[in-house]
Amino acid sequence: xxxxxxxxxxxxxxxxxxxxxxxxxxxxxxxxxxxxxxxxxxxxxxxxxxxxxxxxxxxxxxxxxxxxxxxxxxxxxxxxxxxxxxxxxxxxxxxxxxxxxxxxxxxxxxxxxxxxxxxxxxxxxxxxxxxxxxxxxxxxxxxxxxxxxxxxxxxxxxxxxxxxxxxxxxxxxxxxxxxxxxxxxxxxxxxxxxxxxxxxxxxxxxxxxxxxxxxxxxxxxxxxxxxxxxxxxxxxxxxxxxxxxxxxxxxxxxxxxxxxxxxxxxxxxxxxxxxxxxxxxxxxxxxxxxxxxxxxxxxxxxxxxxxxxxxxxxxxx
Numbered sequence: 304x305x306x307x308x309x310x311x312x313x314x315x316x317x318x319x320x321x322x323x324x325x326x327x328x329x330x331x332x333x334x335x336x337x338x339x340x341x342x343x344x345x346x347x348x349x350x351x352x353x354x355x356x357x358x359x360x361x362x363x364x365x366x367x368x369x370x371x372x373x374x375x376x377x378x379x380x381x382x383x384x385x386x387x388x389x390x391x392x393x394x395x396x397x398x399x400x401x402x403x404x405x406x407x408x409x410x411x412x413x414x415x416x417x418x419x420x421x422x423x424x425x426x427x428x429x430x431x432x433x434x435x436x437x438x439x440x441x442x443x444x445x446x447x448x449x450x451x452x453x454x455x456x457x458x459x460x461x462x463x464x465x466x467x468x469x470x471x472x473x474x475x476x477x478x479x480x481x482x483x484x485x486x487x488x489x490x491x492x493x494x495x496x497x498x499x500x501x502x503x504x505x506x507x508x509x510x511x512x513x514x515x516x517x518x519x520x521x522x523x524x525x526x527x528x529x530x531x532x533x534x535x536x537x538x539x540x541x542x543x544x545x546x547x548x549x550x551x552x553x554x555x556x557x558x559x560x561x562x563x564x565x566x567x568x569x570x571x572x573x574x575x576x577x578x579x580x581x582x583x584x585x586x587x588x589x590x591x592x593x594x595x596x597x598x599x600x601x602x603x604x605x606x607x608x609x610x611x612x613x614x615x616x617x618x619x620x
Contacts (some may be wrong), residue, residue, distance in 0.1 A: 312336070312346045313410070313491040313547045315374055321387050322376055326367075332387075334410075335369045338419045339537040343369050344538075347377050350564075363548055371549060371570050372409040372494055391438045393423075393496060396558030398519065402617055408496050408537060408549050413488065413517075417499030418564040420473065421452040429466055429566070429603055430557040431498045432460040436564030441490060442498075444471035447504035452477050465600060467569045476504070476511040486512070490547030498551060512542050559611060567604045571597055 309390040312334035324330050337344040342357040359382050360369065366386035369375055376385040389409045413434035414481035418428050423446055435442045444462055455473035463471035470488065475479030489495060489512070499503045539547045573586070576591040584592040584601060592601065 311313060315357065315410075315440045318374065318387075321374075325376055325385060327376075327384075330376045330384065333369055333373060333375045333377045333383070334539070335373040337371055338369070343375075345375065345377065352417070353382070356381075360384075366559065367406075370406040370409050371539060372411060372496075376412065379616070384407070391440055392463050393435065393438050394442065394561075395434055395554070396614065398558075402614075407551060408494075410550070411435075411440050411492055411496045412490070412493040413495045414440050414442050415488070415495060415497050416442060417445050417447060417497055417505050420448045420455055421457065423458065423462065423463065425462060426599070427500070427602055428462065429558065430559070431554075431608075432466060433559060433563035433566040434557060435606060436566040437559060437561045439564060442468055442566075444468055445485065445508070446471070446473040447476070447508060449473040449475040449480055455476045455480075459479045473510070476507055482511070489542060489544055489546035492547070494539065494547045494549065494550065495594060497551040498554065498557065500554060501552075505550055509540065511564075512548065513540065514543060542574060559607060559614075563604075563607050563611070567607075570601065570604050575619065 317331075318332050322330050331347055333345040333347040335345055336355055339357060342359055344355050345358045345508045347358075348528045358377060361382050363374075363376070363592045364386070365384060369383055369386050370392075374387040375383045375456050376387065378384045391411055392409050393407045393411050393414065394404045395407060397403045409431060414431075416428050416431040416435070418424060427445055432442045432444070442458070442583045444466065446459050446462070446537075452458060452473075455475075459471040459473040462468075471474050472481050472484050472488075474485050476482070481518065497509070537549060537551050539594055542548055570592060573595055574582070577584070577587075582592070584590050584605075587593075596604075
């Protein structure tokens with residue numbers, strides 16, 4: 304079985320075989336580009352003009368409800384009948400007291416955590432990075448509004464080191480600084496999600512990379528430094544270079560659902576060298592962690608570990 308590629312939908316090796324394995328020759332592949340009140344904007348392979356369209360889902364849908372980024376099977380009537388296996392799922396604990404997970408996006412190849420200069424929130428960036436690491440998604444930190452901080456590159460380098468990230472860039476849409484380095488991360492056909500709070504400059508960054516004013520923007524409030532939600536849905540947007548960028552509404556609550564992944568591997572490695580196996584890394588003699596890790600990062604590690612322990616206890620009832 305062969306199927307035409309889906310322009311602007313990203314990469315999926317073996318897609319035709321996955322559709323064929325469902326056992327219905329009338330099915331075609333699609334990629335969910337956005338959600339809209341019980342319907343999903345899907346790029347499908349059965350139209351010569353390739354225009355995405357809003358599709359419903361069948362009542363007996365195979366798999367979980369679709370989210371932006373999912374690959375799906377679409378039947379001849381134009382309905383989603385199955386969600387294909389997710390290679391990763393970016394999710395957080397839902398807001399409020401409900402013990403549920405909220406799916407943010409599926410099949411993401413890279414997460415860009417966005418914070419704004421001149422005062423990026425290190426602990427918040429750390430949480431966003433942990434959210435991605437829990438799904439084993441590579442993470443890079445993007446510091447916007449670099450024109451507001453003469454030491455922007457130094458700040459980025461320091462945060463990269465302290466957070467244990469492979470990449471951190473300071474960029475300015477006004478001066479163009481850092482944009483070439485950022486574009487080098489946007490590999491053609493890769494799916495890249497932006498995570499950050501309102502006011503971090505995500506939508507402005509998307510517009511700059513697109514070369515057009517597609518995403519609405521709004522000024523940051525002076526009284527509290529927060530922005531208004533200008534992005535209201537999660538949507539996959541194809542960039543001129545072929546990468547797919549997923550802009551998300553600003554997240555104010557960053558509750559982890561499945562641990563912090565590898566984001567604190569530096570501390571975990573040091574902890575394994577401690578003199579006592581049950582070391583709390585507080586005042587114990589011979590602690591390999593306490594003097595080697597900055598107190599704020601060590602406190603964040605403890606906080607996230609305690610948060611996950613409480614969540615696991617609630618799950619067990």
